[in-house]
Amino acid sequence: DFVIYVMTRRRHVFGRRPQPDKGGYVDTFLSAPDILPRHCCVREAELATGLRAGAFSCQACGRSLQERQDAFQAYVESREPELRYRPQEEEALLREINRLQGATTFNLAPAFLLGLCLEHSTRVLEPSHLPRLVTRMAQLVKEAVWVKGEDQGGRLGVGVPHGTPRCCSRPKEVAADLRPLMLWMANAMELLNLVQKKVLDMEKELDLEGSSHDALLSSDLETCDEAMVVLDEVIMSTFQQSVYYLTKTLYSALPALLDSNPFTATADLSHAQELSSMPEGIRGTLAIYQATLELTRECELHPDLVSQTFGYLFFFSNASLFNTLMERGQGQGTVPSRGRQLPPSPRVGTGWLWPWGDGIWGLSPLGGHSSPWTSPLLPPLLPQATWSRLRSDYPALTPAQLHHLLSH
Structure with a gap:
């Protein structure tokens, strides 16, 4: 006994x-x-050092040598990724992770490693440490994006009045310059999703613990919410900067669609597989779209952000072409008779565009002339068509919009 x-x-x-x-x-x-x-x-x-009472035991947890060997063997054999560090090393580790952005072939490495830091904090450190860690992560990501934004702004020619950025003539160069911003947008989105999962776990814990822990957990949740707002601002900022430069590039390429009339009856685009086989007028615009798509795939951008990016680009293209037609008038040039083959303004874009208010229109070179109509290219005999025919051909337009279109 x-x-x-x-x-x-x-x-x-x-x-x-x-x-x-x-x-x-x-x-x-x-x-x-x-x-x-x-x-x-x-x-x-x-x-003290040299006392046999503490020989071969871990100074941090007090485990024996055999226990530490067993734990290490289990760690080596495990397939689950794990990142361990001491609290005093945390700041240097976070800065090193941020520095790795763009220096590794793994595009989402920062978000992945920061997620491992969150797991380590949840498993090993005090519960009150997690909100502070999330806040520090968000601050470092914001600082990194701010530096990259200033650097890319200088390279892409911000502030050039009534013109295009210095690199806008080559879509590949614009995509290469936008890559750092797109990478941070992708990583910030993934990190935001990880933090949201942690917040949901904390909310469940708040429901289970009862009133005795309400004050402490509520304060932690409020701190995490503030950090998520910072990450959301980072995503919004990088998205706005990216679409700004892409739309300025499109602005210089879209007029060729009207000047060269690539949608004639003799042009068969159904069998065109390569960009070089496309008509001259549409080649420049498709090159921008293709470079953007390749960039989003390379950066492993979240599908929701990819959808929103192209939704805005399609919407901008339609609005820009429509406004160009309105400015030229019927006396200058002809509108392609097969213009209705061009895709209309995507509804996926308008769904998230309008809640942003007027701020997003400031990003567009045509911000003061944007018209959210769904038929950018109109047939030349539109004024001679009957009212019933026009209503059936353009059901997305309200009677007031259609009347305004015919009278102006």
Whole structure:
């Protein structure tokens, strides 16, 4: 049988039960022929280097050498990724992870490693440390994006009045310059999703713990919410900068669609497989779309952001072509008779575009002239068509919009 003697004082004396007429305090009584009245005294003391009492044990957790070897073997054999670090190394680790952006072939490496840091904090560190860690991650990502944004703004020619950026003539060069921003947009989106999962776990814990932990967990949730707002701002900022440069590039290429009329009856685009086999007028615009698509795939951008990016580009292209036609008028050039083959303004774009208000239109070179109509290219005999025919051909236009279109 094992007997456990609890020692709660800094000094603990073991010995025989004292006689009533004799002094001497004994904490724990032992019975044996060779036990002295005050047999031994145990004092609490801090372990120092070289003491055998702490030999081969971990200074952090107190585990023995065998226990640490077993844990290490389990870690090596495990397929689950894990990142371990000491709290004092956290700041340097986070900065090193941010520095890796663009320096590795794994595009989502920063978000992946930061996610491992979140797991380590949840598993090892105090619960109150997680909100501080999330806040610090968001701040470092924002600082990195701010630096990249200023650098890319200088390379792409921000502030060139009434013209195109210096690199807009070559879509491949614009895509290469936008790659750092697109990478941070992709990583910020993935990191935001990871933080949201952690917040959901904290909310579930708040429901289970009850009122005794409401104040502390509510404060942690509020801190995490503020960090998520910062990440959301990073995503919005990188998205706006990306579509700004892409639309300025499109602005210089779209007029060729009207000048060269690539949609004639003799032009058969159904069998065109390569960009070089496309008509001259549409080749420049498709090159921009193709470069953008390749960039989103290379950066492993979230599908929702890819959809929104192309939704805005399609919407801008339609609005730009429509406004160009309105400015030229019927007296200059002809509108392609097969213009209705061009895709209309995508509804996927308008669904998220309007809630942003007027701010997003400031990104467009045609911000003051944008018209959200769904038929960018109109047949030349439109004014001669009957009202019923026009209503059936353009059901997306309200009567007021159609009347405004015919009268202006």
